[in-house]
Amino acid sequence: MHILIAEAKPMTPLQLFKLLADETRLQCVLLIAEQGELCVCELTCALKQIQPKISRHLAMLRKASLLLDRRQGQWVYYRINPALPDWALSCIQQTLAQNSTLLSPLQQNLCAMGERPQRLSACCA
Amino acid sequence: MHILIAEAKPMTPLQLFKLLADETRLQCVLLIAEQGELCVCELTCALKQIQPKISRHLAMLRKASLLLDRRQGQWVYYRINPALPDWALSCIQQTLAQNSTLLSPLQQNLCAMGERPQRLSACCA
DNA sequence: TTTATATATGCGAATATCCATATATACTCT
DNA sequence: AGAGTATATATGGATATTCGCATATATAAA
Numbered sequence: 001m002h003i004l005i006a007e008a009k010p011m012t013p014l015q016l017f018k019l020l021a022d023e024t025r026l027q028c029v030l031l032i033a034e035q036g037e038l039c040v041c042e043l044t045c046a047l048k049q050i051q052p053k054i055s056r057h058l059a060m061l062r063k064a065s066l067l068l069d070r071r072q073g074q075w076v077y078y079r080i081n082p083a084l085p086d087w088a089l090s091c092i093q094q095t096l097a098q099n100s101t102l103l104s105p106l107q108q109n110l111c112a113m114g115e116r117p118q119r120l121s122a123c124c125a
Numbered sequence: 126m127h128i129l130i131a132e133a134k135p136m137t138p139l140q141l142f143k144l145l146a147d148e149t150r151l152q153c154v155l156l157i158a159e160q161g162e163l164c165v166c167e168l169t170c171a172l173k174q175i176q177p178k179i180s181r182h183l184a185m186l187r188k189a190s191l192l193l194d195r196r197q198g199q200w201v202y203y204r205i206n207p208a209l210p211d212w213a214l215s216c217i218q219q220t221l222a223q224n225s226t227l228l229s230p231l232q233q234n235l236c237a238m239g240e241r242p243q244r245l246s247a248c249c250a
Numbered sequence: 251t252t253t254a255t256a257t258a259t260g261c262g263a264a265t266a267t268c269c270a271t272a273t274a275t276a277c278t279c280t
Numbered sequence: 281a282g283a284g285t286a287t288a289t290a291t292g293g294a295t296a297t298t299c300g301c302a303t304a305t306a307t308a309a310a
Contacts, residue, residue, distance in 0.1 A: 012224075012227075013155075013224055014146070014148055017142050017146040020142035021139070021143040021146035022267085024268095026138060030138075039286085039287095040286070040288095041286065051286080052269090052270080052271080052272095052287090052288080052289080053268090054287095055286095055288055056269090056288080056289080058288095059288070059289080071276090071277090073278070074276075074277045074285065074286050075286070076286080076287065076288095086219070086223060087219040087224065090215065090216075090219040091216045094212040094215040094216060094219075095138045095212050095216065097212070098211060099137075099138055099212065147297085147298080149298095164257095165257060166256065175299095175300075175301095176256080177257090177258075177259080177299090177301080178298090179257095180259085181258080181259080181298090181299090183257095184259085196257095196306090196307090198256095198308070199255065199256050199307045199308060200307095201257065201258095
């Protein structure tokens with residue numbers, strides 16, 4: 001889905017920081033950066049937030065080309081766009097590397113990798 | 126001024142990104158990071174913004190311990206707090222290093238270093 | 251002490267952002 | 281086709297942020 005027609009203009013620092021300046025979006029970005037790829041319902045479960053809220057924030061991150069998405073069956077998986085400028089990837093990676101404690105409570109609500117059940121809602125409390 | 130009584134809690138990623146998510150504050154931070162130290166009226170001049178606006182944003186950055194201030198005569202100089210966590214300094218430095226073109230129009234409105242006149246308003250258009 | 255320059259802040263208005271709900275779309279399986 | 285699950289978006293209201301203006305304070309020079 002979401003076919004890339006032409007290369008978008010590179011992200012500006014102001015754009016990046018505005019995207020990361022919301023707790024829900026920041027948690028999504030850091031958790032995705034750490035896990036490599038996550039679908040909407042996994043994030044919904046991990047962050048304990050309602051699905052439209054997660055989806056709306058992911059849409060913002062996708063439209064800004066910070067995230068890429070990939071549909072697999074009924075699930076849509078999001079990942080960090082590896083084509084982001086170096087400084088932007090660096091900001092995300094450095095923040096992630098030195099703030100791991102912020103993610104641990106979220107990781108506990110994730111299914112173990114490679115153990116995703118058919119119905120992901122079974123993961124969530 | 127602004128005596129530090131006790132060590133403040135380290136900045137969270139969300140706090141940093143919220144601070145950098147405003148164009149005026151971002152320009153102030155990047156320009157200060159590049160120049161080392163700047164006073165309010167230099168920033169007012171460089172950014173072509175009214176003084177209360179600059180002062181208010183600098184106060185936010187100072188209260189969050191992102192900037193330190195130092196009064197010298199009638200001027201108050203702001204600098205990056207070197208005690209910021211590594212990931213935060215890294216975000217600022219990486220962004221600065223790879224987005225120098227954003228600063229060039231602002232630098233042109235700065236007095237050359239070491240050439241500050243008595244009346245700084247003489248710098249400004 | 252008066253005047254000028256530099257900086258900080260109180261306040262209301264304008265603007266931007268975020269949220270919950272409802273609803274639409276897409277896919278899977280039977 | 282119909283039911284169940286997953287994802288996306290539209291809408292209107294609540295909240296937060298930012299702004300300009302006026303003004304207060306501080307330092308310096310006359």
